[in-house]
Amino acid sequence: MAVEPAPAAGVTSRTIVLERDILAENDRLAARNRARFADAGVLALNLVSSPGSGKTTLLTRTIAALAGTVPVAVIEGDQQTSNDADRIREAGAPAVQINTGKGCHLDAHMVGHACDQLELARGGVLFIENVGNLVCPAAFDLGEAAKVAIVSVTEGDDKPLKYPDMFAAARLVLVNKIDLLPYVDSDIAVLTANARRVNPAVEVMVLSARSGEGMDAWISWLKSRLAT
Template identity: 65%
Template sequence: MCTVCGCSEGEAKVEGQAIRPYQAHSHALIQGKFPHTHAAHEHTHTHSEQDTHDYGQGAARAHAPGMTQARMVQIEQDILGKNNQYAQQNRQYFASKAILALNLVSSPGSGKTTLLTETLQRLHGKLPLAVIEGDQQTNHDAERIRATGVPALQINTGKGCHLDAHMVGHALESLSLANGGLLFIENVGNLVCPAAFDLGEAHKVVILSVTEGEDKPLKYPDMFHAADIMLLNKVDLLPYLKFDVQQCEDYARRVNPNIKILHVSATSGEGMETWLAWLMQQRSGLVAQHLNALEQQVQALRNSLQL
């Protein structure tokens, strides 16, 4: 897992400007083949009768050659602890401006960016919008977003496989967000590591394409457990695929009984109005909370002044 390998060290950039890393750790690059022995590390994977090697055993639920489970757990706690501090700062910033921030996560090729651009086109002019784009390289997706008229800022993670709260915080310094707006954070295409990293968002939104297979929620349970809503995307292709929608939904709810599931297609428009209605409902609730908090502050001030 990336919390122990240091895959993103010194690589991340916001609009081409390097981000100073907050965690100094790295891993050795091993060239060529080397013999696999168990003498130097804990043997934490199991071998089943079906010849499945399970490296998810042990306290860390991961494996790194030459590193004990205890050390891996400590490193992960340190990294995630620091990330959570930055995430809380981001969350406080969003709350202060009544901004609804959503973390869009999926595997590569799920249609996430196409769905996002269609969403932006339908919402454009109705409320303030902004996007933070995360990719290992290029600014292609940010350019696609800007073509809709919505401001977008590109984060390139280099070797990193996910965004973190520190990167997002740097992006927020350069991105003008209006009060009561909607911020979409499109994460790097990856159903593993983004699950562990809180960005300060209100909700994780996981996008699953019907072209990927209905068992994705079981294969990548951490992500579907962390998400509040799943968008089953590209449903216009269902007539041409052997995809069991009910089985997929059952798998998702087995991992996360409370997950909300919507069927959408940016191509046909199916489900888009329901998706937009959910977005507006979440925003309205957040704005109402913000106004209520302001009213309480005003009342407290009145009381202190004995007005």
């Protein structure tokens, strides 16, 4: 049985108003980012997932696949370290690292500032790797064209049902680490059905950022959405 904590007297209403104000301000800045991406002719994608699903690995492989054809820039979000931005630069793309400290998500204000430090090439793609977390990033629009949710086969096929906001907000779900399918109890059909229960229109692709299997469909999806 789910137990709701009793609201402290006088606290609940103030908390709700504050949250609404923060989201309204975020939406205003996200609209500004969205207009900027449209003006620049850049496809912005917000990559969301739990920590360790393979976002950065997927990006390094994607950068290699697009090299010489599609300009790529990356904004990396983590609580601490610049490890992921370093990995992206090693893969050959410019990257800006945002450290959120105690924060559990990127917001539109942070992304706007990070964009000031990046050259956004027309016809290119801007990947925004959000803080690994299946909860908070769902609520914050960054101005992206779409959220792409990555879920790996090691996480449990019921995750879309447990964290429905994230999967409802996603345009595309990438099921990663399919090279591990022989070793884990995952059923892709069940995982896909669960994602579609919370988001009937969601697209689902399966791949392995390690072996490269399934990467072609993801790269085609990307290319078909680039500004011309």
